[in-house]
Amino acid sequence: MITVPLLGIPLQVLLGQLLLGLINGSFYALLSLGVAIIFGLLNIVNFAHGAQYMLGAFAAYFLLKLTGIGYWGALILAPLIVGALGLVIEQLFLKRLYKLDHLYGMVLTLGLAMVIEGVFRHFFGAAGLPYGIPSALQGGQNLGFMYLPNYRGWVIVASLIICFGTWYLIERTPLGATLRAATENRVLVEAFGLNVPRMVMLTYGSGVALAALAGVMAAPIYQVSPLMGTNVIVVVFAVVVIGGMGSILGAILSGFTLGLVEGLTKVIYPEAASTVVFVIMAVVLLTRPAGFLGRNQAAPTGNSFLADAVSLGARRWTKPVEIALLAFACVAPFFIYPLFLSKVLCFALFGAAFALLAGHVGLLSFGHAAYFGAGAYVTAYTAKAWALPPELAILLGTGVAALFGLLFGWLAIRRSGIYFAMVTLALSQLIFFVALQAKWTGGEDGIQAVPRGRLFGLVDLEQPLAIYFFTLVVFVACFLLIRRITSSPFGQVLKATAQNEARVISLGYKVQRAKLLAFVLSAALAGLAGSMKALVVKLASLADVHWSMSGEVLLISLIGGLGSLLGPIFGSFVLIGIGDYLAAAGAWVTVLQGLIFVFSVLLFRRGLVGGLDDLFGWFARRRGKAAAPLAIRPAAGE
Amino acid sequence: MAEPARQAAAAPFLEIRDLNAWYGESHVLQGMSFSIAEGELVTLLGRNGAGKTTTLRAMMGILDRRQGSVRYRGEELIGARSYRIARAGLAYCPEERGIFASLNVEENLKLLPIIDKGGMAVEEIYELFPNLAERRRSDGNKLSGGEQQMLAIGRILRTGARTLLLDEPTEGLAPVIVQRIGEVLRLLKARGFTILLVEQNFHFAATIADRHHLVEHGQVVAMIPNDELDAQRDLLRHHLGV
Numbered sequence: 001m002i003t004v005p006l007l008g009i010p011l012q013v014l015l016g017q018l019l020l021g022l023i024n025g026s027f028y029a030l031l032s033l034g035v036a037i038i039f040g041l042l043n044i045v046n047f048a049h050g051a052q053y054m055l056g057a058f059a060a061y062f063l064l065k066l067t068g069i070g071y072w073g074a075l076i077l078a079p080l081i082v083g084a085l086g087l088v089i090e091q092l093f094l095k096r097l098y099k100l101d102h103l104y105g106m107v108l109t110l111g112l113a114m115v116i117e118g119v120f121r122h123f124f125g126a127a128g129l130p131y132g133i134p135s136a137l138q139g140g141q142n143l144g145f146m147y148l149p150n151y152r153g154w155v156i157v158a159s160l161i162i163c164f165g166t167w168y169l170i171e172r173t174p175l176g177a178t179l180r181a182a183t184e185n186r187v188l189v190e191a192f193g194l195n196v197p198r199m200v201m202l203t204y205g206s207g208v209a210l211a212a213l214a215g216v217m218a219a220p221i222y223q224v225s226p227l228m229g230t231n232v233i234v235v236v237f238a239v240v241v242i243g244g245m246g247s248i249l250g251a252i253l254s255g256f257t258l259g260l261v262e263g264l265t266k267v268i269y270p271e272a273a274s275t276v277v278f279v280i281m282a283v284v285l286l287t288r289p290a291g292f293l294g295r296n297q298a299a300p301t302g303n304s305f306l307a308d309a310v311s312l313g314a315r316r317w318t319k320p321v322e323i324a325l326l327a328f329a330c331v332a333p334f335f336i337y338p339l340f341l342s343k344v345l346c347f348a349l350f351g352a353a354f355a356l357l358a359g360h361v362g363l364l365s366f367g368h369a370a371y372f373g374a375g376a377y378v379t380a381y382t383a384k385a386w387a388l389p390p391e392l393a394i395l396l397g398t399g400v401a402a403l404f405g406l407l408f409g410w411l412a413i414r415r416s417g418i419y420f421a422m423v424t425l426a427l428s429q430l431i432f433f434v435a436l437q438a439k440w441t442g443g444e445d446g447i448q449a450v451p452r453g454r455l456f457g458l459v460d461l462e463q464p465l466a467i468y469f470f471t472l473v474v475f476v477a478c479f480l481l482i483r484r485i486t487s488s489p490f491g492q493v494l495k496a497t498a499q500n501e502a503r504v505i506s507l508g509y510k511v512q513r514a515k516l517l518a519f520v521l522s523a524a525l526a527g528l529a530g531s532m533k534a535l536v537v538k539l540a541s542l543a544d545v546h547w548s549m550s551g552e553v554l555l556i557s558l559i560g561g562l563g564s565l566l567g568p569i570f571g572s573f574v575l576i577g578i579g580d581y582l583a584a585a586g587a588w589v590t591v592l593q594g595l596i597f598v599f600s601v602l603l604f605r606r607g608l609v610g611g612l613d614d615l616f617g618w619f620a621r622r623r624g625k626a627a628a629p630l631a632i633r634p635a636a637g638e
Numbered sequence: 639m640a641e642p643a644r645q646a647a648a649a650p651f652l653e654i655r656d657l658n659a660w661y662g663e664s665h666v667l668q669g670m671s672f673s674i675a676e677g678e679l680v681t682l683l684g685r686n687g688a689g690k691t692t693t694l695r696a697m698m699g700i701l702d703r704r705q706g707s708v709r710y711r712g713e714e715l716i717g718a719r720s721y722r723i724a725r726a727g728l729a730y731c732p733e734e735r736g737i738f739a740s741l742n743v744e745e746n747l748k749l750l751p752i753i754d755k756g757g758m759a760v761e762e763i764y765e766l767f768p769n770l771a772e773r774r775r776s777d778g779n780k781l782s783g784g785e786q787q788m789l790a791i792g793r794i795l796r797t798g799a800r801t802l803l804l805d806e807p808t809e810g811l812a813p814v815i816v817q818r819i820g821e822v823l824r825l826l827k828a829r830g831f832t833i834l835l836v837e838q839n840f841h842f843a844a845t846i847a848d849r850h851h852l853v854e855h856g857q858v859v860a861m862i863p864n865d866e867l868d869a870q871r872d873l874l875r876h877h878l879g880v
Contacts, residue, residue, distance in 0.1 A: 174745070177741050177745040177749060178749060180740045180741055181738040181746075183740075184738050185736065187700055187720070188732060189749075190719070190720040190721045191698045191720045191730050192730070192797075193721050193751050194721055194749075195721050196720075196721060197719070
């Protein structure tokens with residue numbers, strides 16, 4: 001047997017893993033290509049791309065099952081069907097968001113992905129359905145040094161052809177020139193007489209069709225499963241960041257390369273195979289912030305994501321509402337289950353930590369699950385295995401989260417806007433895989449039956465009321481702390497940074513340092529929330545570090561109203577209420593959450609607190625009108 | 639049946655009436671009104687911030703909030719989407735020139751759709767601007783300012799549009815190139831194009847235009863035929879400081 005001399009690995013094993021890597025890479029490339037095309041023109045990070053890939057596979061499955069149309073027919077029909085769905089999505093939803101911050105598009109497509117995947121999970125569970133290899137491609141070739149199954153060879157060749165065909169179409173044809181021009185400046189291209197709205201619609205549809213095509217090709221290899229997209233989408237985002245956002249060639253090349261690197265890692269150091277892409281991403285960001293082939297775009301100043309948030313500062317009504325909430329919090333545990341309320345408070349704190357960064361600094365992190373989960377795991381482990389008292393376990397959990405915040409924040413604050421969101425997301429996946437693979441975290445089981453212990457050796461936290469009031473005290477303290485921070489001179493610098501970073505720099509402030517400090521604070525508070533949660537629920541599990549937790553905290557802040565301190569309290573109440581009281585509904589909870597995302601982004605961007613603000617404002621105006629006629633706002637169009 | 643035809647004939651070729659436009663809260667155009675006859679070369683002159691560029695942008699439908707009336711050959715364009723306005727026959731050459739960096743010269747030139755017969759062929763445009771022919775494979779961001787401007791004018795000649803809206807085509811260019819652009823504009827006028835020219839360079843404008851509109855605070859405050867410029871020195875000095 002031939003072995004590779006240096007590594008002592010049989011050549012066959014090495015080549016086998018490289019082949020697997022190349023196949024994964026083919027799918028990374030196909031999916032990244034679609035994400036890059038959509039991002040280029042629409043500036044939307046299409047979070048639904050994974051779900052649309054899954055839909056492609058299911059379309060092939062149904063075509064075979066219901067109409068008897070096989071693989072080759074599905075290869076044409078499935079992309080058309082799913083692409084048409086993409087056109088509908090663009091017309092119904094995305095079209096309404098083009099004038100808003102691009103992050104809203106990311107949030108909305110995340111909501112759509114949750115809806116689609118939730119529905120399929122309800123009907124098909126998490127297991128995969130088999131889909132056969134077409135008869136023409138069965139069997140394989142003995143290449144002498146290894147055996148190559150025909151279908152896998154076909155996947156590699158087909159995806160190379162599709163990828164470079166698409167590249168040629170965009171970079172070398174008149175149609176592509178139109179697309180490139182519109183990517184640069186769509187307003188001007190439209191003023192030159194090109195029907196840009198239609199072009200945008202078709203581009204989204206084509207990107208989605210590419211995802212579906214990849215789904216059909218994946219069906220015989222990975223099986224058809226509702227979760228096949230969720231697992232791959234975050235890797236795809238990392239691939240796109242590494243290649244350079246919006247760069248077609250970058251997406252293709254880094255897709256294939258990273259697939260190979262993953263395969264190679266599996267041979268050399270299998271434990272790191274699932275994290276290597278994210279590590280590479282971190283290194284690339286350090287050395288080439290725009291990615292390998294990305295043009296170094298200047299970060300846009302003035303983050304309109306805040307336009308809805310900034311308007312939610314302190315109002316005349318906030319104080320009475322706060323007092324009413326505190327009074328409610330003191331009596332509520334006597335008629336509502338205290339552990340439910342404690343959980344609400346933990347997630348409200350998590351939401352507040354997130355909103356400190358998103359609403360106040362304008363940095364939307366999509367990786368806050370990392371800090372929440374790190375806090376939860378460290379507290380759970382130290383409380384259980386080391387039998388630390390709760391106060392120390394919490395302190396350690398918070399501290400570790402803050403350290404991760406320092407490290408990841410240092411990497412992430414180099415970018416802003418949508419890039420920042422994707423970088424934080426990818427970094428948080430590192431923590432997820434550590435939690436999945438490390439021995440002490442308990443893998444799929446997590447750390448269960450965490451003892452709550454005696455607080456300062458005095459209070460027995462196993463009593464539901466005790467843990468509740470402890471959580472309440474921690475929450476109120478953090479609430480006041482966050483308010484103190486945001487109203488301090490430091491907080492003002494942060495707020496100004498969100499509105500116009502360049503101007504703040506020109507005034508002599510060290511913006512990067514202020515952002516990093518805010519990031520660490522936010523991560524620490526998120527870690528504290530996770531630590532508290534581990535004690536309240538007596539469990540630290542993979543759900544705490546999974547990226548969907550980052551989506552959940554975004555949802556909590558969004559429902560409540562980004563930029564408002566009170567918002568997360570309401571948001572947490574609603575979301576935890578849905579999760580706990582509808583737990584029996586299973587996957588429908590995800591669907592409902594997704595719908596809330598979509599609804600919030602389309603109609604309700606100021607959240608519940610924004611609604612409250614409108615309501616109180618309306619009352620105030622009514623009363624004011626009765627007393628003395630106020631100046632009327634100038635009507636639009638006068 | 640004859641009635642609408644007669645009206646169209648009587649209406650001006652291009653008429654802007656009571657045009658209002660806003661950037662966010664600020665009310666930039668406050669009732670712009672002027673009209674242009676077919677084949678005329680007319681300018682909008684005024685200081686920085688008077689609303690000249692905004693007028694062109696509002697006419698092209700690039701601004702979200704605009705009101706009033708823009709009638710071109712009898713067709714109302716005020717509510718239309720930007721690409722429909724372009725296809726009605728208004729060709730726009732923006733102040734920043736709008737050359738696409740990721741497209742080469744020829745791709746830039748061929749980007750715009752043909753909207754009517756009578757547009758120039760690519761080779762004709764290269765004859766008009768020989769520099770561009772030499773650089774037809776260069777990327778848009780590798781061009782000099784003058785080459786960019788020639789490309790920006792050249793590419794709208796291919797579409798068959800008969801009315802050109804040019805925003806400061808001479809800005810920041812060397813005198814010899816300004817002179818060349820002046821020659822081209824005279825040539826285009828001779829070929830029957832209707833041109834609305836936004837200019838800061840009054841002396842350049844005076845050499846080619848039929849009439850001038852002085853713009854201030856988003857309104858046309860005076861109209862001066864080119865041959866009365868000398869008689870109206872005081873007015874010009876007052877509004878432009880030249």
